[in-house]
Every structure is written in structure tokens, then in C-alpha cells.
Amino acid sequence: MSSKAQALKGKSRGQAMIEFVIIIPVLLLLIFGAIQIAFVFSAKTTLNYATFQAARVGATNHATYSALRRGLIRGMAPLFTNSSSLGGMQDDIASGIDSGGTRRDAVSEVDAYTRIIRINPTSAMLDLSGFGETIDSNIAMPNDNLMYRPTWQVDGASIQDANLLKIRVQYCYKLMVPLVNKIIGSLSELNNRKAPGSYRQYHTVNDPRFADANRGEVDAAAGVTASYNELCGDRAAGNEGFVLFAEAIVRMQSPAYVQDTDDDMESFMCDGAKMVCP
Numbered sequence: 001m002s003s004k005a006q007a008l009k010g011k012s013r014g015q016a017m018i019e020f021v022i023i024i025p026v027l028l029l030l031i032f033g034a035i036q037i038a039f040v041f042s043a044k045t046t047l048n049y050a051t052f053q054a055a056r057v058g059a060t061n062h063a064t065y066s067a068l069r070r071g072l073i074r075g076m077a078p079l080f081t082n083s084s085s086l087g088g089m090q091d092d093i094a095s096g097i098d099s100g101g102t103r104r105d106a107v108s109e110v111d112a113y114t115r116i117i118r119i120n121p122t123s124a125m126l127d128l129s130g131f132g133e134t135i136d137s138n139i140a141m142p143n144d145n146l147m148y149r150p151t152w153q154v155d156g157a158s159i160q161d162a163n164l165l166k167i168r169v170q171y172c173y174k175l176m177v178p179l180v181n182k183i184i185g186s187l188s189e190l191n192n193r194k195a196p197g198s199y200r201q202y203h204t205v206n207d208p209r210f211a212d213a214n215r216g217e218v219d220a221a222a223g224v225t226a227s228y229n230e231l232c233g234d235r236a237a238g239n240e241g242f243v244l245f246a247e248a249i250v251r252m253q254s255p256a257y258v259q260d261t262d263d264d265m266e267s268f269m270c271d272g273a274k275m276v277c278p
Helices: 003-060 065-080 086-098 106-113 181-191 220-224 228-232
Strands: 114-120 133-135 138-141 164-174 241-251
Touching: 003 065, 003 164, 003 181, 003 241, 065 106, 065 114, 106 114, 106 164, 114 228, 164 228, 181 241, 228 241
Parallel strands: none
Antiparallel strands: 114 164, 133 138, 164 241
């Protein structure tokens, strides 16, 4: 082989090495990004189911925080266990709680990184000046004989419509794939750089980076929607959280109560942090 051919071959190898060095970071980001997005999609699907579970349990248990929380934990459990049996799932949940935060579990995730918004019925509907009555020593909105109830409206809805339980759940999912987790987490900051006035019913002004990261335009519940920092807490500091939301609507099967029937959870009922009741 002539010296000229050898020189050309050497240049070709050098060019291929340079191209490889340039393309490998982009390729790694694409691969890791695809994996992380798959995890986010799985979490969103699970949250959709968990929110429906929460609404179902809440509909039969007076729409209290303890009931909604219980249903949400049940629905979120598959994200944090590999067991197929109920006993195995219970062991996984207990292991997560006992780990002191080093192992994620449905109970800790729901308690620390979710917010339940009861969109309907509103607080005005449950008030005694609305549809509220005293039932079993509790202020509640009746659920029986609805077709024979008076037809006046509160917040633009009759008592029949008020007995539709509609909830929204916000969840700060932890991004775990290295390299891309902070990039994807930062999207919540970039998503809402518009001025607050550009969003209809936008009221969250303390943290203008985020109102409802996966929706673009917020609706009437935006005034009680958690900001990125409020919801993600310690995950917000490193942009490791990605906020997901889901909604569900079911017909109430029991009177909706103003107070929680669980004494341990009463302080969280409509407290503004774990549960919001517009």
C-alpha cells in the first residue's frame, strides 16, 4: 500500500472517531430520555387508575380525605411493588414505610407528593346555607331522593349535579434516569414562563413557573392548584420532580360530609395542603 493510501486511511479513521465522539452524547440522551419517558407514561397510567379508585372509594365514604387517600394509595401501590399477591404488596408497603425514606412506597408518596382537589361538590354546596343538612350529627349534603329535592342552584348547580363527585389529583413523580432527569424536570420551569395574565383563571403567582405543567391552560381550579415548589418539595430543589395530574368523576353513593369520619385524618380534610376544597 502506498504512503498516500495509508495517509488517507488514517484520516478516515480519525474522522470516524471524531464523529463517534460527537454523536455518542446525543445518542445516550435519546436512549435515556426514551427510558425516562416510558417510566413517566407508566406513572401517568397508574395515576389515572388510582384517581378513579380514589373517586370510587370517596363516593361510598362521604367524599372525605381519608377515603380519597385510601383509594389513591391502593391505586398507586403497583408503582412500588413487584409482588402479585396481596400479602406481598402489604409487605412491600410496610418495607417502604420502615425504610425511613430510602425506599419509596405508595403511602409515603401519596402523603408527601400528592394533592387532592375536590372540584365538585364545592364547599358552598355542603354548607348549611347551600344543600347541607345535619345528618348523623354531621353537616352533609343529602344523597337520597334526589329527583324529589328542591331545584334551586348553588354555584350554578342543582343538588342532583352537586352529587357528582369530581376530583383532580396532582402528583410529583420522581425522575430517576440519570442525565435526562434534570433536563425533563426543568421543563416544568420552562413551560409557564408566560405572564400570569396570559392564562385564563391563573391565580398562582408566588411561583409563576408552574400552574398545571401538563395542561398549558388552567381552568377554574387553578386558584387551588399547587405550584411546582409546593407539590414537589425537596424534589423541586434538584428539578427531579415531574408533575402529573388526573381527574375522575363518579356519582356519589353516600352523603358528602364536611368533616372527616377518621379522627386521625380530620386535620387534613380540606386543609389546603393535602386536600383542597374550592
